[in-house]
Amino acid sequence: MIVVHELTKRFGESDEIVAVDRISFQVRPSEVYGLLGANGAGKTTTLRMIVGLLTPTSGYAEVDGVRSDQQADDVKRRIGLVSTSAGLYQWLSPREMLEFFADLYGMSAEQTAVNLARIADVLDLHSFLDRRCSTLSTGQKQRVNLARALMHDPPIMLLDEPTRGLDVVGSQVVFDYIAHLRQQGKAVIVSTHQLDEAARLCDRFGLLHRGRMVEEGTFDELCARTGCNNLVEIMMRYVRGDEALRESVTA
Amino acid sequence: MSQYDGQSDGSAAAPATPRPRRFVGRLTRLTLKELREILRDRRTIITLVLMPLLVYPLLGVVFQKFVLTxxxxxxxxxxxxxxxxxxxxxxxxxxxxxxxxxxxxxxxxxxxxxxxxxxxxxxxxxxxxxxxxxxxxxxxxxxxxxxxxxxxxxSASGGPPxxxxxxxxxxxxxxxxxxxxxxxxxxxxxxxxxxxxxxxxxxxxxxxxxxxxxxxxxxxxxxxxxxxxxxxxxxxxVPNQSRDVYGISLATVIPLILILMTITGAVYPAIDLTAGERERGTLEALVAAPLPRMALLFGKYVAVVAVALLTAVVNLVAMTITIKTVGLGQALFGQSGLSLQSILLVLALLVMFAVFFSAVLLAVTSFARSFKEAQAYLIPLMLLSLTPGVMSLLPGTRLEGTLAVVPLINMVLLARDVFAGEAQWGYGMVAVVSTALYAAATLAIAARIFGTDAILYGSSGTWGELLRRPRKETASPTVPMAMLSLALIFPLYFAAQGTVAGGGLNSVTRLALSAILTALLFGGMPLLVAVLRRVRLRSAFGWRRSPLLAYLGATILGLTLWPVAHEVYLLGKKLGLTSFDLAYLQQFNDHVRELALAPSWLFLAAMAFSPGIFEELCFRGFTFEALRTRLSGWGTIVVSALLFGVFHVISSTLATERLLPSTLMGLILGWVAWRAGSVKPGILLHVCHNGFLMCFALYQLGRFGRIAIVERVLRSLGLRSHTVLEEVEHLPTPLLLIGIIGPLIGFLIVYLATARRGENQSAPQEEPMTG
The missing domain is CATH 3.40.190 (D-Maltodextrin-Binding Protein; domain 2)
Structure with a gap:
């Protein structure tokens, strides 16, 4: 269970840049929550605050009742993070890297072996499990990253634009993976630009615009509230609103 | 592509509770992973093996054909x-x-x-x-x-033909x-x-x-x-007394080359494991793991030190083979040539150097957000490192005074003296201890930088945030804060004390400066760190309420511990921990007599009150509070006592005799601080201990006249008013009895006074604060 309450993050010498502005939402187990928004809306910053990588300026994020700004390690243990910019250790093989991360999360060798075998089946890693990471294709690398986040079998998964740079086949792997996570009972937050796929995958949505949560609810609720037919339309409405405002100010 | 249906293991609903593993084991595996990654990279092999194989034969030829001819x-x-x-x-x-x-x-x-x-x-x-x-x-x-x-x-008798x-x-x-x-x-x-x-x-x-x-x-x-x-x-x-730079000692060039090569070996891993990791995008996943940043950095640090040492060993071997092959041993290192002992000692120094410089490299490269940026930072660092290195080549530069605590110079000079068979262990120890402290402090700084918002997410974080005081106040200082504070105190105290002692000042000025210096460094430095890092001052220095009886016990300990300390001092001498002779002792006593010419209150303020208060605030206050966040009770007591002991050896003109008694006093003071949960009884103990001995010294000098009752007591204890304690082989039996019974009573009182709170030692931070 993830609880985000009035979460705020400001940057700059005198906190003049507001990256995330008092957002609140909850994600329950077996639920996939789509965190949507244009570039710079504050999606990634929100995810980083939930994990405890960034300290909130105010507000808090709670994972299973543990606040990330107070007990970051306990929160990190419960979360699997797939970051948009995640890379691999070029000189290690996927097996070595996955074992290394399992060890970082305090897993025993036996547990690691069991989980590795299971995840390798799920993500079809067997054919390149012992090759150097530097020799893998983009899709294979992303699969290793998905596996890394799942190695310690966390109840919460945060996926930050997991399909960026992937082709159709690669993206499909990610979508199947998300469906699998839901089936496993995990609470999942996905930040993505692929709104059509998000609409198909996610149970609920939070639309961020300029650091604020402007819309939240299920697909039907959002459409009913905004009078739009899809997520793209809803998002464009806010972007155009900005442009109209800018034009009126200029005029 | 596999299908996910039917893969559920039913574990998702419950939080992942990984089996607890031993922290050291994880650190070891973390280090091994870093090493594996680094050693598989052929760029490491080039700096590690190929460079020495090329450089030393080339240098050998240059030395032989040009420098020596x-x-x-x-x-x-x-x-x-x-x-x-x-x-x-x-x-x-x-x-x-x-x-x-x-x-x-x-x-x-x-x-x-x-x-x-x-x-x-x-x-x-x-x-x-x-x-x-x-x-x-x-x-x-x-x-x-x-x-x-x-x-x-x-010759007078002519001798045999x-x-x-x-x-x-x-x-x-x-x-x-x-x-x-x-x-x-x-x-x-x-x-x-x-x-x-x-x-x-x-x-x-x-x-x-x-x-x-x-x-x-x-x-x-x-x-x-x-x-x-x-x-x-x-x-x-004879030593060089010329002011002219007519020649550069070749014996100095060799350690400098070795040190520079060791730096070269450490540079690549340091960049790769910090800036490189960020550039590859693996750093975020790493800091998202439930492991303290210090632990992550320490794993990387050990890996960098290991590679630096491998480089040092390869360089040392290549250099030895070159020197033996070319036959430069005697020309470079004098009659005895290059001995195995010298090689091993220099290797030990290179270990120290690698320990220090790897920390510096990690601190600098942790700032960088990319490989290129790290390289740009390191070029000035390398040039900066060369400057003191080249300075140490100048004839007449010796490992003494302030130079003993100047990083890099001290190591180059010590290595040169080791090669020449002229190393002075006293200053050598200062160089080694200061280098170790610098390494610890630099690592503390690196841990503060490594993986922070500003580095990890360069665009959203700012450097200002990195240097800004934390928003939230914390109760206890951290170990890196304590190390940073000690690393600042140590060289400053050593250099300032040398300046005060050799400045031709009168006794009043010297005593006043000494008291102020002790207060400023031992009190001021931790205070500065605590304020900058927003640590609550009372808890940062262990300034808590303590049972009144604990003060009584501490007073008894302070007044009666000195016979035991004296016997331990004698034991140290028997064990060979002797750095000065009777002539030095005479000189030291003359020095004390000279200082005692100043007003008694100033003498006591400088020799008893200032050290008693501020050393306690530093060692049993700030350092102790930091250590107890990471170590067990006894671990905290022992480590703080060792730091206290080593500091007294260094600060008292390298008198090794002081190691055992000072460490013993550190153990007792640490125990009292732990039992009392406060620094205050320890301050009283320390002031009483120093004050009693200083009063005795003043009495011996006739500052209080001859008091009949004191004379009688002294006689009954087997002493005379002119007895110099350091020259006494063993104290008379009555004094030894006091030295045993007094502390026993003191220990008992402190123990009983703190018996109730002793049951809750695991949570000292929950002690009620005064005020």
Missing amino acids: LPGRNAKYVIGYGDRRAHFMLASFFSQAEQQLHELRKEGEWPLPPQDQSQMELLTDFIKHGDPPLEQLVGEGAFDVGVRTRPLLD GQPRFEIELVYQRESPSSMAVLQHMQARILAWQNYREQLRMLRQYLPYLPAVGGSGLIGLAREESLREPLQLRFVN
């Missing part, structure tokens, strides 16, 4: 004679020896040092009336080598290449002459069996030449 090319050298007899004895056989050397060279039987392959123009000079001594003239470079004779003990009556002293300067060149030139001829003389002596034994007249070559010479006296030589090395 430079002094011999068309240069003029001066041999200065201290007396006419010396000139007569040496110069008269030089022409003969030259001829013998020529013969031997032709037969290829005589190995020649490289510089002897050239023609040397040797000038002769003599000491004149009013000239300084020969040592000074050689030290200043007026003479390259000085020669004088000294009569041997039996054929035995030397005079000893010839050759005064030279090891640091000067020209002096070494002349010395080796002379040695070659003296040896050749002795070889020739030995041949004649052997032939003479057979003369009765040879034809009575005639003969040629050596036989003829053996008939005609009367055997000269053998030469008894004595070599005297």
Whole structure:
């Protein structure tokens, strides 16, 4: 269970840049929550605050009742993070890297072996499990990253634009993976630009615009509230609103 | 593609609760992973193996062909004679020896040092009336080598025939290449002459069996030449006293090269494991793992140190092989050449250096957001490192005073002295301890930088945030904060104390400065760190309420512990922990007497109150509170006591005798602080201990007159008012009894007074704060 309450993050010498502005939402187990928004809306910053990588300026994020700004390690243990910019250790093989991360999360060798075998089946890693990471294709690398986040079998998964740079086949792997996570009972937050796929995958949505949560609810609720037919339309409405405002100010 | 259906293991609903694993084991595996990654990279192998294989043979050739031959090319050298007899004895056989050397060279039987392959123009000079001594003239470079004779003990009686009556002293300067060149030139001829003389002596034994007249070559010479006296030589090395930079000590160049190569080995891993990791995008996943940033950084640090050490070992081996192969051992390191002991000692120093510089590299590269940026930062760092390194090459630069605590210079100079067999362990220890502290402090800084918002997410974080005071106040200082504070205190105190002691100041000024210095450094530095890092001051210094009886126990301990400390001091001396002799002791006591000329209150303030209060605030306050967040009770007590002991050795002019008693006092003070949960009783104990001993010293000096009752007590204890405690072999039995019974009572009172709170030792931070 993830609880985000009035979460705020400001940057700059005198906190003049507001990256995330008092957002609140909850994600329950077996639920996939789509965190949507244009570039710079504050999606990634929100995810980083939930994990405890960034300290909130105010507000808090709670994972299973543990606040990330107070007990970051306990929160990190419960979360699997797939970051948009995640890379691999070029000189290690996927097996070595996955074992290394399992060890970082305090897993025993036996547990690691069991989980590795299971995840390798799920993500079809067997054919390149012992090759150097530097020799893998983009899709294979992303699969290793998905596996890394799942190695310690966390109840919460945060996926930050997991399909960026992937082709159709690669993206499909990610979508199947998300469906699998839901089936496993995990609470999942996905930040993505692929709104059509998000609409198909996610149970609920939070639309961020300029650091604020402007819309939240299920697909039907959002459409009913905004009078739009899809997520793209809803998002464009806010972007155009900005442009109209800018034009009126200029005029 | 696999299908996910039916893969559920039902574990998602419950939080992942990984089995607890031993932290050290995880750290080891973390380090091994970093090492595996680094050593698989061929760029590491190039710096590790190929560079030394290329550099040292090349340097060997350069040294042999250029540096060592430079002094011999068309240069003029001066041999200065201290007396006419010396000139007569040496110069008269030089022409003969030259001829013998020529013969031997032709037969290829005589190995020649490289510089002897050239023609040397040797000038002769003599000491004149009013000239300084020969040592000074050689030290200043007026003479390259000085020669004088000294009569041997039996010269008055004439001694047995054929035995030397005079000893010839050759005064030279090891640091000067020209002096070494002349010395080796002379040695070659003296040896050749002795070889020739030995041949004649052997032939003479057979003369009765040879034809009575005639003969040629050596036989003829053996008939005609009367055997000269053998030469008894004595070599005297003098330090360089010249202000002119006429030559650079090659023995200094070698450690500098080794150190620079060690840096080179550490540079790539340091960049790759920090900035490289961020650039590859693996850093975020790493800091998202439930492991303290310090642990992650420490794993990387150990890996960098390991690679630096591997580089050091490979370099040392390559250098040794080169020196042995090219035959530069004696030319570079004097008569004894390059010994195994020197190599091992220098390796130990390289370990220290790697420990320090790896931390510096990690701190700098942790700032960088990319490989390129890290390289840009490191170029100025390397140049900065070269400057003190080159400074240490200058003749006359010695490992003493403030230089002993200047990073890099101290290690280069110590390595040079080790190679030359002239290392002074006292200053060596200062250099090693200061380097270790700098490493700890730098690592603390690196841990603050590594993986922070500003580095991890460069665009969204700012440097200002990195330096900004934390928003939230914390109760306890961290170990890195304590290390940083000690690393600042240590060199500043050492340098400032040296300046105060050698500044020609009167006793009042010295005492006042000493008291202020102690307060500013031991109180001020931790205070500054605590304020900057927003640590609650009372809890940062362990300033808590404590049972009144604990103060009573501490007072009794403070007044009665000194006999035990004295016996431990004697034990240390018996164990060989002796750095000064009776003459030094006399000098020390004179120094105390001189200081005691100042007003008594100032003497007590500087010697008892200031150290008692501020050393406690630093060691049992700030450092203790930081250590207890990471260590067990006894671990905290022992580590803080060792730091206290080492500090007293360094601060008291390297008196090793103080190691055991000071560490013992540190253990007792630590125990009291732990039991009481407060620094306050320890302050009282420390002030009482120092104050009692200082009052006794003042009484001995007659500052309070002669008090009849005190005299009686002293007599009953087997002491006199003029007894110098340090010179007493063992204290009289009554005093020893007091030294046993008093502390036992003190311990018991402290124990009983704190018995209730002792049950809750695991949570000292929950102690109620005063005010």
